[in-house]
Amino acid sequence: MATENKIHPVQAKILVDLLFGPEVNFSKLLQGTHLTSDHFSFHLNKLTDLGLIEKTKNGSYCLTIKGKEFANRFDTQKKIVEKQAKLGVLIVCLKKQRGVTQYLIQQRLKQPFYGFWGFISGKISWGETIKETAARELKEEAGLTANMKFLGIEHKMDYSQKKELLEDKYFFIFRAENPKGSLRKSFKGGKNVWKTYKEIAALKNLFKDVKDIVAVVDRNRLAFSENKFFEKVF
Secondary structure, eight states: OOOOGOOOHHHHHHHHEEEEEEEEHHHHHHTTSSOHHHHHHHHHHHHHHHSEEEEEETOOOOEHHHHHHHHHHTTTTTTEEEOOOEEEEEEEEEEEEEEEEEEOOOOOOOSTTTOOEOOEEEEEEEOOOOOHHHHHHHHHHHEEEEEEEEEEEEEEEEETOOOOOEEEEEEEEEEEEESSOOOOOEHHHHHEEEEEEHHHHHHHOOOHHHHHHHHHHHTOOOOEEEEEEEOOOO
């Protein structure tokens, strides 16, 4: 379970209060909570156990390095973790066979968007560069290595037909050339197939941005796009 799902409103208040000073004493932190000292101490101990705060030599409290990073994600007025767009990479691997360009397209076999066709993508891990992520995802999901070229950023927002925001993502787009290795045709969560653009365009349940992404990769120069898509299936 993510840390943010364990944070009680009182604990959120403590973290936000500690954002605005190098250290804060017990009495000042207790103000405005309407809790007994024992009950409040329980929440301080919980945050200490989570590694988010620590007691100073003066007997006050301060944020740990982990706590500073975590608390900095809070909306300081609402005292909740702000929901932000996901960051990921999108890899378009291509090759030429008998003079015809083929693209490595992937069918997604996990939720959400089960059965949809698109390009290999994945979340950027903590402390990882976008190029490292792209290389890792291509290797993990397709068993291939390739020459990676960064070609742009796509801000993609997926909405339901009722105009509810389902997903908000930023993708760093990579063109992967000269692939090497034995293609992993299937894995838990998807399957990979080489197809021409014409074959891709004819696929059912094709993500609506696929044709635009192919255009970016074919132009082979930096680009940025930002679009809202309305999907019938999620």
